[in-house]
Amino acid sequence: MAEKCLELKDIRKSFSKDEVVLKEISLSIDKGEFITLLGSSGCGKTTTLRIIAGLEAPDSGKVYLEGKDVTALAPEARDVNTVFQNYALFPHMTVADNIGYGLKLKKIPKAEIKKRVSEMLELVQLPGYEKRKPSELSGGQRQRVAIARSLVNNPKVLLLDEPLGALDLQLRRAMQLELKRLQKKLGITFIYITHDQEEAINMSDRIAVMNHGTFEQIGTPDEIYNHPKTSYVATFVGNANILKGTAQESEGEILKVSLAGEKVSVASESHKITPGSPVTLAVRSENLIFDENCQSGLEATVVEKSFAGGLLRVVLKLSDGTEVVANRHGIDAGVQPGQKVTCHFDAENAVLVDLPSETESGAAV
Incomplete structure (x- = not known):
């Protein structure tokens, strides 16, 4: 069984009576886990990070670091470091002085500081940059220096608050790989904040999707993407169509659902659904198949089509007025707005979401 590094227990925080x-x-x-707090602005992820760092105090609840209650400890008394989006480097200091600043405050001998700074520069692939100033570095290089400064103290936990947000797309993707490489090599626990779903999926061991101050779902990237528990998770991570229907009969682990005047099949897994109950399905856009020859399936009308990154995006309107999106590889499908088509999806590609037992927020392991 894996050893616990950090635990949050029943953390509550409000900044006013009306703002929880x-x-x-x-x-x-x-x-040694790489976990990402993923969510839109205002969902609570940065406040969670600040409480872990000791920069904010919770109204109630506890923070444990390797089993020790650190809730009341000052930031400098916690074995936790933070990397910020703006790097927060001292512009008048050299790279070496920036990295070694925390060691200097701890009165570590100069020879030891020099040795550890040199090791960090090797680790972040910046050897020979000791004497440069931050203004002489690129954005990616400044980010590496900020990471080296945070790692030089060997923290138990490294907190990263949207550290790649200021970088261009190509450099951002390169730094994603670099961060993951560093994390695996050092074995340090990383807690990463982002609103970028692709970044979270590419880098994380687990993702905690936040919404309005709660965890909507916590799981591996595969669980979050392929088995979302709520419509919010399904639409925030990737592109999913949310469909409303009525449960019909079950056949083993397949549930028949009445939807837009037709009957479709859904993998119900272990869920017990009462016939006649309203149900909500999530179907990823890439798993919604449309047929130009109007064979069996859900009747639909093409609303619009567009192209993005080698994908054809087709907006369809079902017979009940619901609009859905189907993506497929290629530059054209020959369909035009106003054309009648049918669409369908495989049972295993439709996920039941927003079930009563799944929408409760609570402790997560």
């Missing part, structure tokens, strides 16, 4: 930012959230993180 965190609603009794709980989270358990293993040693």
